[in-house]
Amino acid sequence: MTAPHIDRDRLWQSLMDMARIGATADGGSNRQALSQEDAQARALLLEWCAPLGLKLEQDAIGNMFLRRPGSDPAARAVAFGSHLDTVPTGGRFDGIVGVLSGLEVMRALHAAGMATRAPLELVNWTNEEGSRFRPAMMGSRVHAGDMGLEATLAITDDRGVSVAEALKQSGLAGPLAPSPRGWACWLEAHIEQGPVMEASNTDIGIVVGTMHARYFQITVTGEPSHVGPTTMDRRRDSLAATAEAILAVERIGRAAEPGGRASATWIENFPNARGAVPAITRLHADVRHDEAATAIEMEAALRQALAEIAAVRQVAIEVDHYTSFGPVAFDQTLANVLRRRAEARQFTIRDMIAAAGHDSVLVAQLCPSAMLFVPSVAGITHNPSEYSTPEQIARGAQVLLDAVLELAG
Amino acid sequence: MTAPHIDRDRLWQSLMDMARIGATADGGSNRQALSQEDAQARALLLEWCAPLGLKLEQDAIGNMFLRRPGSDPAARAVAFGSHLDTVPTGGRFDGIVGVLSGLEVMRALHAAGMATRAPLELVNWTNEEGSRFRPAMMGSRVHAGDMGLEATLAITDDRGVSVAEALKQSGLAGPLAPSPRGWACWLEAHIEQGPVMEASNTDIGIVVGTMHARYFQITVTGEPSHVGPTTMDRRRDSLAATAEAILAVERIGRAAEPGGRASATWIENFPNARGAVPAITRLHADVRHDEAATAIEMEAALRQALAEIAAVRQVAIEVDHYTSFGPVAFDQTLANVLRRRAEARQFTIRDMIAAAGHDSVLVAQLCPSAMLFVPSVAGITHNPSEYSTPEQIARGAQVLLDAVLELAG
Numbered sequence: 058m059t060a061p062h063i064d065r066d067r068l069w070q071s072l073m074d075m076a077r078i079g080a081t082a083d084g085g086s087n088r089q090a091l092s093q094e095d096a097q098a099r100a101l102l103l104e105w106c107a108p109l110g111l112k113l114e115q116d117a118i119g120n121m122f123l124r125r126p127g128s129d130p131a132a133r134a135v136a137f138g139s140h141l142d143t144v145p146t147g148g149r150f151d152g153i154v155g156v157l158s159g160l161e162v163m164r165a166l167h168a169a170g171m172a173t174r175a176p177l178e179l180v181n182w183t184n185e186e187g188s189r190f191r192p193a194m195m196g197s198r199v200h201a202g203d204m205g206l207e208a209t210l211a212i213t214d215d216r217g218v219s220v221a222e223a224l225k226q227s228g229l230a231g232p233l234a235p236s237p238r239g240w241a242c243w244l245e246a247h248i249e250q251g252p253v254m255e256a257s258n259t260d261i262g263i264v265v266g267t268m269h270a271r272y273f274q275i276t277v278t279g280e281p282s283h284v285g286p287t288t289m290d291r292r293r294d295s296l297a298a299t300a301e302a303i304l305a306v307e308r309i310g311r312a313a314e315p316g317g318r319a320s321a322t323w324i325e326n327f328p329n330a331r332g333a334v335p336a337i338t339r340l341h342a343d344v345r346h347d348e349a350a351t352a353i354e355m356e357a358a359l360r361q362a363l364a365e366i367a368a369v370r371q372v373a374i375e376v377d378h379y380t381s382f383g384p385v386a387f388d389q390t391l392a393n394v395l396r397r398r399a400e401a402r403q404f405t406i407r408d409m410i411a412a413a414g415h416d417s418v419l420v421a422q423l424c425p426s427a428m429l430f431v432p433s434v435a436g437i438t439h440n441p442s443e444y445s446t447p448e449q450i451a452r453g454a455q456v457l458l459d460a461v462l463e464l465a466g
Numbered sequence: 467m468t469a470p471h472i473d474r475d476r477l478w479q480s481l482m483d484m485a486r487i488g489a490t491a492d493g494g495s496n497r498q499a500l501s502q503e504d505a506q507a508r509a510l511l512l513e514w515c516a517p518l519g520l521k522l523e524q525d526a527i528g529n530m531f532l533r534r535p536g537s538d539p540a541a542r543a544v545a546f547g548s549h550l551d552t553v554p555t556g557g558r559f560d561g562i563v564g565v566l567s568g569l570e571v572m573r574a575l576h577a578a579g580m581a582t583r584a585p586l587e588l589v590n591w592t593n594e595e596g597s598r599f600r601p602a603m604m605g606s607r608v609h610a611g612d613m614g615l616e617a618t619l620a621i622t623d624d625r626g627v628s629v630a631e632a633l634k635q636s637g638l639a640g641p642l643a644p645s646p647r648g649w650a651c652w653l654e655a656h657i658e659q660g661p662v663m664e665a666s667n668t669d670i671g672i673v674v675g676t677m678h679a680r681y682f683q684i685t686v687t688g689e690p691s692h693v694g695p696t697t698m699d700r701r702r703d704s705l706a707a708t709a710e711a712i713l714a715v716e717r718i719g720r721a722a723e724p725g726g727r728a729s730a731t732w733i734e735n736f737p738n739a740r741g742a743v744p745a746i747t748r749l750h751a752d753v754r755h756d757e758a759a760t761a762i763e764m765e766a767a768l769r770q771a772l773a774e775i776a777a778v779r780q781v782a783i784e785v786d787h788y789t790s791f792g793p794v795a796f797d798q799t800l801a802n803v804l805r806r807r808a809e810a811r812q813f814t815i816r817d818m819i820a821a822a823g824h825d826s827v828l829v830a831q832l833c834p835s836a837m838l839f840v841p842s843v844a845g846i847t848h849n850p851s852e853y854s855t856p857e858q859i860a861r862g863a864q865v866l867l868d869a870v871l872e873l874a875g
Contacts, residue, residue, distance in 0.1 A: 145737035146690035146745055188739035215738075251695030268694070272740070281555035283848035284729040284752065285677070285822025286660030289720045291845070296730060297716050303709035310698045320693040321705060322744060324735050328554035329624075330597035331681070331731050331750050332822070333848045336555055341740050343693065413694025413741070436700070439692035439742045 061169035063458055065451035068161040072450070075101060075141070075157065076149035085441025086149055090142040090184030090195070091119065091223035098141045099229065102181060105160060109167045111179065115231025117206060119183035119224055120196040122238065125163060127176035127465065133241035135173075135465040137162070137457060138180030140196075140416060144188045148443020150248045150450075154431065156181050158246045158454035162461055174466035175241060182416045183229070189214045190223070191341075192272065192380040197416035199235045201423055206235055215325065242391055242464055243426040245417045246453045248445050249409070252436025260404035260452050262430030263396050267383035267411040267418055268317075269352040270345035275302060275363065278373040281328065281336035296326055296335035298372045305362035306342045309355050317346030318412070319355060347410055349384045382414045388425035391464075395429050398459040404452055429456055470578035472867055474860035477570040481859070484510060484550070484566065485558035494850025495558055499551040499593030499604070500528065500632035507550045508638065511590060514569060518576045520588065524640025526615060528592035528633055529605040531647065534572060536585040536874065542650035544582075544874040546571070546866060547589030549605075549825060553597045557852020559657045559859075563840065565590050567655045567863035571870055583875035584650060591825045592638070598623045599632070600750075601681065601789040606828035608644045615644055624734065651800055651873055652835040654826045655862045657854050658818070661845025669813035669861050671839030672805050676792035676820040676827055677726075678761040679754035684711060684772065687782040690737065690745035705735055705744035707781045714771035715751045718764050726755030727821070728764060756819055758793045791823045797834035800873075804838050807868040813861055838865055 078097045079088035088094040099121060103113060111123040124134070139155020159179040166173070182200075187193025190212050198204040210221035224230040247264075249255075254262050279295035303321040310319030323341035344355035360376060367374040399406045409430055411418075417428045431453035434444040487506045488497035497503040508530060512522060520532040533543070548564020568588040575582070591609075596602025599621050607613040619630035633639040656673075658664075663671050688702035712730040719728030732750035753764035769785060776783040808815045818839055820827075826837045840862035843853040 144690075144739045144742045146739075146742055151692075186739070186741050188737065188741060191740055193741060249695065250692045251697075252700075270694070281553075281849045282846065283560075283659050283822060284727070284731060285679070285754065285820070286658065286845070286847070287727070288660075289716070289723055289727055291661075294716070294729075296733065297712055300709035300712035300730075303706055304713075307698070307703070307706045307709075314698055318693070318696070318698055320703075320743060321709075322693060322740050322742060323738050324705065324733060326733050328597065329732050330553045330555075330595070331600055331752075332595050332597060332602060333553045333555055333731060334729060335731060343740075345694065411694070413692060436695070437691065438695070440690040 059169050061165035061171055061458060063161055063165055063451050063454045065447050067164065068157060068451060068454055069447040071105065071157045071160065072149060072153060075153055081441055083441040086143045086147045087145050088141065088143045088147065089145060089189045090186060091227045091229060093227065095142055096227040096229060099181065102141065102156065109163050111163060114233055116233035116235040117230050118196050118199045118209060118235050119229040119231065120200055120235065121181040123179040125177040127174050128172045129174045132175035133239050134176040134178045135242055135461055136178040136180055136240040137244040137461065139245050139247060140182045140185035142184055142186050144186050144439050146440060148438060148440055150443050150445050151250065151438050152185055154248055154445065154450055154453065155246045158457050161454045162458045165458055177461065177465060185416055190220050193414050194416055194419055197419035201237065201419040203419055237423045240424045242424055243417065243420040244457060244460060245415060245428045246457050247415060247428060247430055248438060249430040249433045250413055250438040251433065254407065254430060254432040255434060255436065257407060258405060259407040259432065261399040261406045261456055262409035263392050263406055264387060264411050264428035264430055265392060265408045266386040268345045268347055269349035269384040270343055270382050270414060271352055271356050271378060272343045272380045274377040274379055275340040275342060276375045277338045279336050282334040284332055284334055287334055292334050293370065293372050294334050295338040295372055298366050298370045299338040299340050301366045302340055302363055306359065309344060309358050313346055313351065313355055316348060317351055317355060319344040345412065382418050385418050385421050387421060387427050391425045391427035394460050394463055395427055395456060398463065399456045402455060429453055468578050470574035470580055470867060472570055472574055472860050472863045474856050476573065477566060477860060477863055478856040480514065480566045480569065481558060481562060484562055490850055492850040495552045495556045496554050497550065497552045497556065498554060498598045499595060500636045500638060502636065504551055505636040505638060508590065511550065511565065518572050520572060523642055525642035525644040526639050527605050527608045527618060527644050528638040528640065529609055529644065530590040532588040534586040536583050537581045538583045541584035542648050543585040543587045544651055544870055545587040545589055545649040546653040546870065548654050548656060549591045549594035551593055551595050553595050553848050555849060557847060557849055559852050559854050560659065560847050561594055563657055563854065563859055563862065564655045567866050570863045571867045574867055586870065586874060594825055599629050602823050603825055603828055606825035610646065610828040610831050612828055646832045649833045651833055652826065652829040653866060653869060654824060654837045655866050656824060656837060656839055657847060658839040658842045659822055659847040660842065663816065663839060663841040664843060664845065666816060667814060668816040668841065670808040670815045670865055671818035672801050672815055673796060673820050673837035673839055674801060674817045675795040677754045677756055678758035678793040679752055679791050679823060680761055680765050680787060681752045681789045683786040683788055684749040684751060685784045686747045688745050691743040693741055693743055696743055701743050702779065702781050703743050704747040704781055707775050707779045708747040708749050710775045711749055711772055715768065718753060718767050722755055722760065722764055725757060726760055726764060728753040754821065791827045794827045794830050796830060796836050800834045800836035803869050803872055804836055804865060807872065808865045811864060838862055
């Protein structure tokens with residue numbers, strides 16, 4: 058039996074092979090949750106797992122658990138993974154690095170013929186991105202009991218297709234009732250999605266916690282009228298009011314720098330007809346900050362700004378705070394394992410706060426959890442140009458492997 | 467033979483019967499061009515026309531010409547009509563009043579057993595509203611040679627369905643090549659769509675011309691990035707830039723009052739995903755003014771504002787000025803016929819400028835054309851609450867009948 062080792066080129070080749078599914082002309086990936094591309098990506102992962110003897114268990118929201126038995130049947134599993142879905146303008150690494158680094162760990166153990174005491178589980182979570190079906194981190198939310206299965210299956214996309222229908226069409230629902238699986242611990246490798254590690258020449262980011270983020274659906278209701286004869290003073294234009302809301306979100310984000318940010322990302326306008334003054338406009342926005350209290354103050358500032366817009370423009374504005382994530386402090390003991398293992402490899406490390414949501418936020422409610430980051434070149438992500446080097450990614454996989462060996466015995 | 471007369475209640479009943487097709491819960495109509503509802507509306511019109519002996523001729527863009535023969539086979543036709551399509555938040559009168567007042571003229575002549583010297587043509591133009599397929603006044607544009615048939619058939623809606631496909635699905639394409647029909651003159655009755663006539667107690671508006679309107683598709687291109695880790699200063703957010711553009715349009719419209727206005731009505735955002743800073747946003751806007759030169763100045767102000775937004779935000783903004791209408795001065799001799807006929811009935815009259823586009827703008831390029839307005843209660847249109855009284859509408863139909871009798875001999 059040889060010592061297990063990370064094969065940088067094999068890992069890179071798998072990332073490139075996966076990126077072909079939903080590849081976009083500009084070099085990125087568009088592989089939205091529960092699409093045909095998502096189904097193809099999962100099939101490819103299964104194809105790769107088959108020779109490793111991993112056993113698939115899949116739950117009713119589509120989360121995939123690929124289990125490798127341990128030598129101690131009573132031991133609780135060490136679990137790791139991330140997600141294979143992308144945003145529409147996605148890159149090749151966000152999420153995928155975590156799943157395929159986990160696959161590389163499994164491959165390394167298999168090639169070395171090594172058994173661990175505790176079982177291992179490689180996980181691909183459903184709909185981490187939340188692009189087509191909100192909210193994000195849907196699969197891990199349902200797994201953790203943060204959202205009910207029935208209510209989640211009824212959520213619809215912008216065209217009225219439900220999660221249940223999309224699961225059926227893509228063939229991705231499994232037989233298991235989503236529920237916690239009694240893991241000993243959880244690890245997730247991910248790209249940084251920001252410029253800090255590259256700028257500070259850091260190999261491995263030890264993610265100690267996340268920001269607090271608050272998500273809103275804002276509905277502005279004005280009055281339909283005709284663009285031709287309706288003088289400006291007689292209009293109650295929902296799109297113009299929403300434009301002020303978008304700029305208010307941006308202003309609040311700027312005022313909260315550097316610890317916070319705010320974003321308006323999704324818009325739907327009705328009747329969206331060239332002859333009609335807009336009557337109803339919906340906007341998705343979020344605010345987030347390292348300090349939960351500040352994020353809550355940002356929400357208050359947003360609500361105040363929206364109330365002023367509504368009063369001045371005589372439109373109705375409803376704010377639905379439909380979900381949040383964080384703040385999470387990840388398990389310190391587990392973070393120390395990652396830290397020690399990275400140091401043992403002489404990698405440079407740095408503590409990081411995750412600004413984005415991750416499935417680990419949900420799993421941290423269930424068992425000791427930790428995340429590691431690898432650098433993003435130029436800090437660009439959710440973009441076809443998203444990039445991390447083969448070496449950067451292999452370092453992350455190496456630390457993951459070393460930590461799994463320590464934790465699973 | 468009795469003298470032909472307008473039956474107010476019959477005309478009103480036809481309007482109410484037509485409004486049932488595509489009726490909305492709030493009392494309006496949603497009968498967009500080339501939809502199944504549009505097809506049903508046209509079938510109902512044909513059902514009404516059959517006992518009157520009108521002969522349907524239909525062209526390849528779906529325009530309907532319902533012809534009543536004249537006693538002089540060499541005489542050129544007197545034509546009149548409007549459109550049956552609505553915006554998604556439409557009412558029961560905009561356009562429909564013109565078609566069904568024309569139908570009432572045909573019914574009155576038929577009931578009286580009266581033949582005219584010149585043939586008559588009742589017209590229903592395809593896609594006046596331009597909600598689903600832009601530009602507005604599509605049928606009359608193609609008829610007048612303002613747009614080519616092939617290029618128009620290739621235009622797609624927001625879901626990628628082409629005009630050609632929609633014509634096929636709705637069964638509304640006819641065999642004729644769209645082209646001018648050698649009419650002696652053209653008349654259109656329409657609701658005012660504004661509050662001026664009601665406020666000034668005017669029965670009949672004599673439309674002497676139209677505003678000049680200029681339509682733009684504005685495309686803002688930023689850079690995709692991740693809402694979590696991307697600090698505010700590193701973003702090139704196309705939606706935030708578009709929000710400034712929407713407010714610039716509004717500001718320009720307000721500065722142009724009372725003779726002008728400006729509107730941003732339609733928006734499409736990409737990737738429109740809750741985790742992604744918007745990368746590409748498209749906006750539809752228009753500027754219009756009584757004075758063509760001022761409308762052109764408004765466009766210049768808009769382009770200047772957009773250039774400043776692009777420079778400050780480091781986004782690219784393209785402006786496609788894809789169509790215009792007006793200014794049109796309608797035929798004075800024909801307007802005088804309407805004026806005299808209204809005065810003979812002791813109706814109060816007032817000269818009006820049309821702020822919206824109408825099919826008459828296109829027909830005016832081909833033959834002497836005129837329009838008359840009836841009042842809109844509270845000036846509300848493109849709205850389910852759009853309303854004109856049975857009496858107001860009947861007065862318009864009466865003037866139309868009287869003018870047709872004078873012009874067709």
